[in-house]
Amino acid sequence: MKATAEESQSLVLIVDDDPFIRLILRNCLEREGYQIAEAENGIEAINLFEQLHPHIVLLDAIMPDMDGFECCTQLELLDCNKHTPVLMITGLNDQETVDRAFAVGAIDFVTKPIHWPVLRQRVKRLIQQSQLQRELEAKNLELLRLVTIDGLTQVANxxxxxxxxxxxxxxxxxxxxxxxxxxxxxxxxxxxxxxxxxxxxxxxxxxxxxxxxxxxxxxxxxxxxxxxxxxxxxxxxxxxxxxxxxxxxxxxxxxxxxxxxxxxxxxxxxxxxxxxxxxxxxxxxxxxxxxxxxxxxxxxxxxxxxxxxxxxxxxxxxxxxx
Missing domain, CATH: 3.30.70.270 (Reverse transcriptase/Diguanylate cyclase domain)
Incomplete structure (x- = not known):
């Protein structure tokens, strides 16, 4: 099932030092209707994240200079990263790697070689969850405003x-x-x-x-x-x-x-x-x-x-x- 019209506007940031992997990921996700941005290392990923505010990040765990774990840690510190899920892509499936991925802020992970139907469903689910979280927060803020604002004059009550x-x-x-x-x-x-x-x-x-x-x-x-x-x-x-x-x-x-x-x-x-x-x-x-x-x-x-x-x-x- 392809992404809905709303989800098709979602921007996916792919971070991987391997251009071939980036190309495969791009082709896979573009077929689902997503917009794509690419970064080949952690530093470029952080800069693009601040500029573009993607809806999800697909982040390779093993990269030179700044690996995916450090990059995820840095992304967590950004104010604009409040509801943006990070999906870690790793060649390792041991307990220590999985625990480390979640510890640095990743929401989920997939292992290499990538099982494409699994990747598509996880990207779709994480974007939907992120959108629902944003909507819920907006509604909660509106409720808070309603209970603290005077209905007639619109100043504080x-x-x-x-x-x-x-x-x-x-x-x-x-x-x-x-x-x-x-x-x-x-x-x-x-x-x-x-x-x-x-x-x-x-x-x-x-x-x-x-x-x-x-x-x-x-x-x-x-x-x-x-x-x-x-x-x-x-x-x-x-x-x-x-x-x-x-x-x-x-x-x-x-x-x-x-x-x-x-x-x-x-x-x-x-x-x-x-x-x-x-x-x-x-x-x-x-x-x-x-x-x-x-x-x-x-x-x-x-x-x-x-x-x-x-x-x-x-x-x-x-x-x-x-």
Missing amino acids: RRRFEEYFYQVWQRLKREQRPLSLILCDVDFFKLYNDTYGHRVGDRCLQKIAQAFQDIIKRPGDLVARYGGEEFAVILPNTDTKGATHVADIICHAVRALAIPHQNSQVGSYVTISVGFTTEIPQPDSNLEEIIAAADRALYEAKAAGRDRFVQNILLPKSKNSR
């Missing part, structure tokens, strides 16, 4: 916020680096929903979340929907000056959206209140303290008239306070 905040907290506690947390609340959002309806309210939250995403772009930062109309921003390795700058920008960005809010008590457009704090996590502190400090700052921003940001400075604990 509360669960992801709590998980990530704990990870960052622990890391920065070890590194003794600053961590800033910003909490935001859409001003008079209940009145907004009462005035325009919940669907329009949903679109309002989506626009605000997108504005945050457009601003918060560092790989380590995180924007999350903290609840209802509340958002949180985690800023690792960010001092007070940096957090103040971000708080100012996001307040301005929401104003710049110019989303009409005729019943707002601070103007005619949607605004946000922001509270934030910065701390270098200490061995005797906990992450609940920084959340509570940011929440108090948010409350102060609301009490002071909304449409503004307020910082709450966490004072170091005294030795006698424990």
Whole structure:
């Protein structure tokens, strides 16, 4: 049975120092519909692997300079080799050789002289298994995304916020680096929903979340929907000056959206209140303290008239306070 249309697009990298063996392998596999690339030694194989990203490697065990075992070991170290099977071709069938082949990362092996029907079936099976593994990983990543992303705003959800905040907290506690947390609340959002309806309210939250995403772009930062109309921003390795700058920008960005809010008590457009704090996590502190400090700052921003940001400075604990 020939390869399916999908499998026919699969690229097989043949690695053998014997040109005659490479020719026979090429002819055999091309008849099955596979695309072929060839390398005559281990070094060339590694270079071609990085360039072409083949779907499977047929690797001769015994070659000069770099043998198949060393080549397989090197291929295993490449980031792009996550799901690429290596089928070792060896003239030896002793226990030590077989164990060594699997130890260096080969998925399977065939012995010389090659039994061609066996080779064809093993190549087909290994490519299918590799494709299924890739598909499964992609589905698992999508499931992980679904359970950590807020369905409405497409930013991180509360669960992801709590998980990530704990990870960052622990890391920065070890590194003794600053961590800033910003909490935001859409001003008079209940009145907004009462005035325009919940669907329009949903679109309002989506626009605000997108504005945050457009601003918060560092790989380590995180924007999350903290609840209802509340958002949180985690800023690792960010001092007070940096957090103040971000708080100012996001307040301005929401104003710049110019989303009409005729019943707002601070103007005619949607605004946000922001509270934030910065701390270098200490061995005797906990992450609940920084959340509570940011929440108090948010409350102060609301009490002071909304449409503004307020910082709450966490004072170091005294030795006698424990």
